[in-house]
Amino acid sequence: MANFTKEEIDIIVVGAGPSGIAVSAWLNKLGKNNVVLEKQDCCAYLWKKKIFDRLHLYLSKDFCSFPFLPHANSSPMYMPKKDTLQAL
Numbered sequence: 001m002a003n004f005t006k007e008e009i010d011i012i013v014v015g016a017g018p019s020g021i022a023v024s025a026w027l028n029k030l031g032k033n034n035v036v037l038e039k040q041d042c043c044a045y046l047w048k049k050k051i052f053d054r055l056h057l058y059l060s061k062d063f064c065s066f067p068f069l070p071h072a073n074s075s076p077m078y079m080p081k082k083d084t085l086q087a088l
């Protein structure tokens, strides 16, 4: 985790769900100092604490990958919760 002074922050991302984490990954890649603020006590709160363990994404892996984390050919077509959390 990077530490910036307030003056050094370029962008604040609100929410550390999959969208916020993905945006932050891209901002890091673009060299933009960013901070992700999350109101819950962890990132990916919905996925960690609210979604049942047997959940699989309902879109195939071709449509659901995180930035800079391509799926392995051997990974399941529909990502299970544990793989989604691992990627996050």
Ligand SMILES: Cc1cc2nc3c(=O)[nH]c(=O)nc-3n(C[C@H](O)[C@H](O)[C@H](O)COP(=O)(O)OP(=O)(O)OC[C@H]3O[C@@H](n4cnc5c(N)ncnc54)[C@H](O)[C@@H]3O)c2cc1C
Binding pocket: 014, 015, 016, 017, 018, 019, 020, 037, 038, 039, 040, 043, 044, 045, 046, 047, 051, 055, 056, 057, 058, 059, 060, 063, 064
């Ligand atoms: C059963 C189910 C199946 C799904 N299947 C798929 C699928 O197959 N493919 C797919 O692409 N998507 C799927 N989704 C949808 C999507 O992946 C999830 O809903 C995902 O969690 C959305 O990510 P998000 O970051 O946009 O929102 P969230 O996960 O809701 O994250 C938002 C975060 O912002 C935080 N927040 C909100 N307001 C503030 C604030 N004011 N200050 C600080 N923090 C704040 C919240 O606490 C939360 O952690 C599925 C969802 C469900 C429920």
